[in-house]
Amino acid sequence: xxxxxxxxxxxxxxxxxxLAPAFLLLYIFVYNRRKKRHIEEKxxxxxxxxxxxxxxxxxxxxxxxxxxGVELHDNIGQLLSLTSLTLNSIELDHPDKAQQKIGAAxxxxxxxxxxMRLLGKLLHGEQxxxxxxxxxxxxxIGWIEKSGRFMVNYxxxxxxxxxxxxDKDLILFRITxxxxxxxxxxxxxxxxxxxxxxxxxxxxxxxxDDGAGFDLNDLxxxxxxxxxxxxxxxxxxxxxxxFIQSQxxxxxCIEIGIPYP
Amino acid sequence: xxxxxxxxTVSELICLLIxxxxxxxxxxxxxxYLIVLLLLICVTELVGISIKIKYVKELDYLKTHPNFQMTxxxxxxxxxxxxxFQAGFISLVFYDLxxxxxxxxxxxxxxxxxxxxxxxxxxxxxxxxxKHNITTTVLSVMFVIYSLxxxxxxxxxxxxxxxRYSAEFWWVxxxxxxxxxxxxxxxxxxxxxxxxPHFEVTVPIYKILNIILYGCWSYSFICRRWLTTTSKS
Numbered sequence: 001x002x003x004x005x006x007x008x009x010x011x012x013x014x015x016x017x018x019l020a021p022a023f024l025l026l027y028i029f030v031y032n033r034r035k036k037r038h039i040e041e042k043x044x045x046x047x048x049x050x051x052x053x054x055x056x057x058x059x060x061x062x063x064x065x066x067x068x069g070v071e072l073h074d075n076i077g078q079l080l081s082l083t084s085l086t087l088n089s090i091e092l093d094h095p096d097k098a099q100q101k102i103g104a105a106x107x108x109x110x111x112x113x114x115x116m117r118l119l120g121k122l123l124h125g126e127q128x129x130x131x132x133x134x135x136x137x138x139x140x141i142g143w144i145e146k147s148g149r150f151m152v153n154y155x156x157x158x159x160x161x162x163x164x165x166x167d168k169d170l171i172l173f174r175i176t177x178x179x180x181x182x183x184x185x186x187x188x189x190x191x192x193x194x195x196x197x198x199x200x201x202x203x204x205x206x207x208x209d210d211g212a213g214f215d216l217n218d219l220x221x222x223x224x225x226x227x228x229x230x231x232x233x234x235x236x237x238x239x240x241x242x243f244i245q246s247q248x249x250x251x252x253c254i255e256i257g258i259p260y261p
Numbered sequence: 262x263x264x265x266x267x268x269x270t271v272s273e274l275i276c277l278l279i280x281x282x283x284x285x286x287x288x289x290x291x292x293x294y295l296i297v298l299l300l301l302i303c304v305t306e307l308v309g310i311s312i313k314i315k316y317v318k319e320l321d322y323l324k325t326h327p328n329f330q331m332t333x334x335x336x337x338x339x340x341x342x343x344x345x346f347q348a349g350f351i352s353l354v355f356y357d358l359x360x361x362x363x364x365x366x367x368x369x370x371x372x373x374x375x376x377x378x379x380x381x382x383x384x385x386x387x388x389x390x391x392k393h394n395i396t397t398t399v400l401s402v403m404f405v406i407y408s409l410x411x412x413x414x415x416x417x418x419x420x421x422x423x424x425r426y427s428a429e430f431w432w433v434x435x436x437x438x439x440x441x442x443x444x445x446x447x448x449x450x451x452x453x454x455x456x457x458p459h460f461e462v463t464v465p466i467y468k469i470l471n472i473i474l475y476g477c478w479s480y481s482f483i484c485r486r487w488l489t490t491t492s493k494s
Contacts, residue, residue, distance in 0.1 A: 013448075014442055032422070
């Protein structure tokens with residue numbers, strides 16, 4: 001009986017010793033399948049992110065082209081037309097007046113050249129983002145101020161560390177552009193305050209205007225989709241958050257925080 | 262002639278044949294060494310059986326004596342020699358597999374050193390013609406540890422490997438199942454040697470373990486030759 005007990009014990013122990021690694025192998029298979037799913041999901045997210053990045057780049061280019069179009073038509077075009085008119089009106093019989101008009105034409109031409117140079121800078125908008133988010137936003141503000149409709153107060157807090165993230169810079173710059181577009185189109189504001197703060201963990205952008213403001217709950221669905229939803233979606237893609245505070249007649253305050261780098 | 266073809270020898274010979282077909286052209290030298298190991302295993306088994314046949318009459322005669330206790334098996338020394346090659350070759354494969362994740366040199370050297378010390382100790386203790394059970398048990402535990410460590414690193418690794426077709430995974434799985442499964446028989450070996458001199462319990466256990474081991478190894482070689490894909494991330 002004792003012999004049989006020992007034999008049974010050995011068989012049972014062997015079975016347990018075989019079942020234990022068998023279950024371990026099963027667990028490894030299940031875990032590996034999960035790992036595969038996780039890698040696929042990560043690849044999918046990367047694809048979405050890359051697509052969004054390309055879309056952002058295209059939108060920045062489009063915005064640049066729009067600005068250039070407007071500038072060429074409204075500003076440089078006008079200046080050159082005026083130059084042409086001035087030159088056409090020169091009467092060589094009156095050298096004093098002619099001299100004056102030539103001087104005015106030269107001045108107009110120089111102004112055109114200056115404007116052209118500024119447009120040239122704008123064409124390198126993407127390059128500007130590569131140089132730094134602060135500078136890109138500063139340049140954007142420069143264009144807003146040029147219209148003469150807005151007073152913009154721009155402040156940069158903290159310093160961006162050595163480790164940069166150009167993709168996030170690009171997305172945040174595009175969000176800033178969209179926010180400025182909203183302010184210009186809808187806010188009827190006179191003063192805009194822009195604050196960009198860098199910390200060890202994140203970058204925060206705060207835009208406050210003293211415009212008409214709006215009720216977040218009353219916003220038409222189409223408007224939501226075009227502007228704020230886009231901004232929210234973009235911020236979420238880079239793990240960020242958007243806080244909007246606004247009331248009709250009380251201006252708007254939008255804060256965006258993105259983990260950085 | 263029929264006595265040479267047991268479940269063990271047939272599974273070993275099939276595995277050797279598959280290894281010859283699949284691993285001769287293997288780029289990794291370590292895998293080619295497995296052909297040598299399997300060849301040594303097959304030769305040992307055949308030599309072991311032939312010795313057993315030669316002495317079987319003598320054994321049958323001895324068994325008729327009421328006080329007969331089989332403490333020494335005539336062919337054990339062949340398996341004791343094989344143990345050295347098993348320790349060397351399998352450790353080498355583990356060295357190669359673990360090297361992908363850690364510097365496994367020290368771990369394998371320590372393992373082989375423990376094996377060497379125990380082997381010599383048992384040699385002095387009871388000579389060459391008694392099974393080196395302590396050494397075999399410790400070696401099995403060491404291979405189990407290596408296998409588990411390999412799986413731990415595999416799980417930790419961020420890159421994805423298609424396990425169904427991974428030669429390394431199936432080779433380690435076979436090794437783990439065999440050596441982990443055989444630990445119970447090895448621990449109770451001394452008691453069994455007295456209670457069950459013909460090893461009626463352990464013989465079928467080893468037959469099953471051998472089928473698992475050589476089945477996994479054979480599939481691993483097939484994977485190595487035709488199905489293995491490199492790790493995908």
